Amino acid sequence: MSAYAVEVEGLTRRFGAFIAVNDVHFQVKQGEIFGYLGANGAGKSTTIKMLCGLLTPSEGRATVAGRDIARDPRGIKRVIGYMSQKFSLYMDLSPRENLEFFAGAQGLRGRARKIAVEAALNRADLRDRSGQRAGDLPGGLRQRLALASARLHAPSVLFLDEPTAGVAPDARREFWREIRAVAAQGTTVFVTTHHLDEAEYCARVGLMVDGRLKALDTPAGLKATHAPGRFLTIEGAPKAAMRAAPGLMAVEPFGLRLRARFEAAAPLADPARCAAWLADQGIAARVERAEATLEDVFLALVGVEVL
Amino acid sequence: MTTEILAVALKEIRQTRRDPRTLAVLVVAPLMQLILLGFAVNLDVTHVPVVLADADQTAESRAFAEALLAGETFEAVAALPDPEAAAAEVIAGRAAIALIIPPGFAAALRAGRAVDVQALADGSDAQRAVVAQNTLTAFAARWSLAYSAATGQAPRFTQAPVEIRPRVLYNPTLNSRVFFVPGVAATLLLVVTLVVTAMGLAREKEDGTLEQILVTPISSEALMLGKVLPYGLIGLFDLALAVTLGAAIFGVPLRGALPIVGLGGALYMLTTLGLGLFVASAARTQQQAFMGAFFLILPMTLLSGFMSPISNMPAWLQPLTLLDPMRHMVEILRGVLLKGASLADLAPQLLWLAGMGLTVFTAAAVALRKRLA
Numbered sequence: 261m262s263a264y265a266v267e268v269e270g271l272t273r274r275f276g277a278f279i280a281v282n283d284v285h286f287q288v289k290q291g292e293i294f295g296y297l298g299a300n301g302a303g304k305s306t307t308i309k310m311l312c313g314l315l316t317p318s319e320g321r322a323t324v325a326g327r328d329i330a331r332d333p334r335g336i337k338r339v340i341g342y343m344s345q346k347f348s349l350y351m352d353l354s355p356r357e358n359l360e361f362f363a364g365a366q367g368l369r370g371r372a373r374k375i376a377v378e379a380a381l382n383r384a385d386l387r388d389r390s391g392q393r394a395g396d397l398p399g400g401l402r403q404r405l406a407l408a409s410a411r412l413h414a415p416s417v418l419f420l421d422e423p424t425a426g427v428a429p430d431a432r433r434e435f436w437r438e439i440r441a442v443a444a445q446g447t448t449v450f451v452t453t454h455h456l457d458e459a460e461y462c463a464r465v466g467l468m469v470d471g472r473l474k475a476l477d478t479p480a481g482l483k484a485t486h487a488p489g490r491f492l493t494i495e496g497a498p499k500a501a502m503r504a505a506p507g508l509m510a511v512e513p514f515g516l517r518l519r520a521r522f523e524a525a526a527p528l529a530d531p532a533r534c535a536a537w538l539a540d541q542g543i544a545a546r547v548e549r550a551e552a553t554l555e556d557v558f559l560a561l562v563g564v565e566v567l
Numbered sequence: 568m569t570t571e572i573l574a575v576a577l578k579e580i581r582q583t584r585r586d587p588r589t590l591a592v593l594v595v596a597p598l599m600q601l602i603l604l605g606f607a608v609n610l611d612v613t614h615v616p617v618v619l620a621d622a623d624q625t626a627e628s629r630a631f632a633e634a635l636l637a638g639e640t641f642e643a644v645a646a647l648p649d650p651e652a653a654a655a656e657v658i659a660g661r662a663a664i665a666l667i668i669p670p671g672f673a674a675a676l677r678a679g680r681a682v683d684v685q686a687l688a689d690g691s692d693a694q695r696a697v698v699a700q701n702t703l704t705a706f707a708a709r710w711s712l713a714y715s716a717a718t719g720q721a722p723r724f725t726q727a728p729v730e731i732r733p734r735v736l737y738n739p740t741l742n743s744r745v746f747f748v749p750g751v752a753a754t755l756l757l758v759v760t761l762v763v764t765a766m767g768l769a770r771e772k773e774d775g776t777l778e779q780i781l782v783t784p785i786s787s788e789a790l791m792l793g794k795v796l797p798y799g800l801i802g803l804f805d806l807a808l809a810v811t812l813g814a815a816i817f818g819v820p821l822r823g824a825l826p827i828v829g830l831g832g833a834l835y836m837l838t839t840l841g842l843g844l845f846v847a848s849a850a851r852t853q854q855q856a857f858m859g860a861f862f863l864i865l866p867m868t869l870l871s872g873f874m875s876p877i878s879n880m881p882a883w884l885q886p887l888t889l890l891d892p893m894r895h896m897v898e899i900l901r902g903v904l905l906k907g908a909s910l911a912d913l914a915p916q917l918l919w920l921a922g923m924g925l926t927v928f929t930a931a932a933v934a935l936r937k938r939l940a
Contacts, residue, residue: 364574
């Protein structure tokens, strides 16, 4: 068995003349949280659907949990869990009935099914609402029910397609706590998102732009490669004044302040020196150190703010 | 495999039970339609409205009219003295027949001469006009013979040397309801099973729940069987109810072995349910599925021989009706209920249904797998 939970080589999917996923290569390690970032239509969902056996690739190959997606789609379905972008459990059935059905569809029966369903209800905190219609649950609870349902058969790889779309910030944090707990138990999590703060939770992040995988690294690695230098936020200085600063790589408005990126070796990359340099020109500004974000990476790679 | 099928079937039952509309479509609507159609679809010609213009006004003319109207077939709606006015009633649609007895009717009879009584019939309902015409001719002959006998005249109407004495088998009174109710039952079974399965699967596509099912290792055969099983059982229940009601309300006889009807119904539904899945596998939305189902239902009903006999259809069309499962179901229902036909008698129909059922069902499974994979 491969050391990788997911291995993808030259994966391509066309819809007529449109290439949704274009010659993508990557590997996901066992137990890793792998983030897949991109704008709508960048090819995230199409990639997930091919890996789950819902779509056949036009070209290329991929294995999930050591099984080839073209040769053993049924086998893959036994070892993966999938949560789609849109809530896709039965709204007119209760959480318990939904779980019983999907456990049955997974082939779980008798005692094993009972145990799996009870465990799932506990995990999603739905013990008290197990008889309510799923359609009547608040968004956050529905999401947790869907996650619990995807995990009924203890899959080794979980595919989550935009799991937090339309979920309130509190519920999102709660949901991510759960995802990290799942990964800590050894389950591989493949998650797509367009929330940059969520991507920070991922061990590694792949960035899709127009069907191509443009970059793949840890969040820190992405920042070091694509947004190198040191960042400062400056309050009270005009942009034109900053432009003249030696060693400056870029300066952008950031709310009411400015966000400047300096070469790592530039003396003005130090906040105190930068403030002094501005004071010499008669500008009283407040300068603070800032961290690179994935947004900077996106701006660098895509040139426009796509997310 | 059984675990998966039962899980799907249980889910379907739970959803159906929770949805009063589906339940109404499955059980209440077919029964109401059976009763309504049973009463409405009736080709028996009775109570034909007659307007009478008796220009003779004699004991004879009155006796003739009274005898005619005494039966079930005709019913006087008006008596007018003027033939023109009587004809106007027919044109206005208030009467189907204007019966005009000429002046001198009694005088001619007494003198032993022939006399013409005119009947103006509304031919816009051809069936009714023909039946009324035949009934009138036969009545006139019968009445004339009786009149001659009673008055001791030599009969002007002698018996023909060859006489046909028809005797109608199975349905001696030619009650058309008895003939139609089995057809209605087959139609309802078609509508219920085809529409409900097609819409049900299309809805799962729309809601994305089908995608969620497809990431489980469940096979498309297990999914189909699980989906179809509950509706098949409900269909059999509908069939039993339709036969019971047909017997209780419309006097449909139950001459043969009812298990043959059950077997026929099960094989029939293999096709109709399979067609439902077929339609749903091609449709993207519930609306498309409904249109698709409707597109199938109409020709299947028309070609089944339920309304008009297959022998009346053009020669090139007749063999095609063999491919209509409803034709075979209607024949099985009529055969068992009206004629007491045996399993051996109905073997061809049952074999057709079994063959088509397996073909359609397998094709639907393949189509579904292709569409979904």
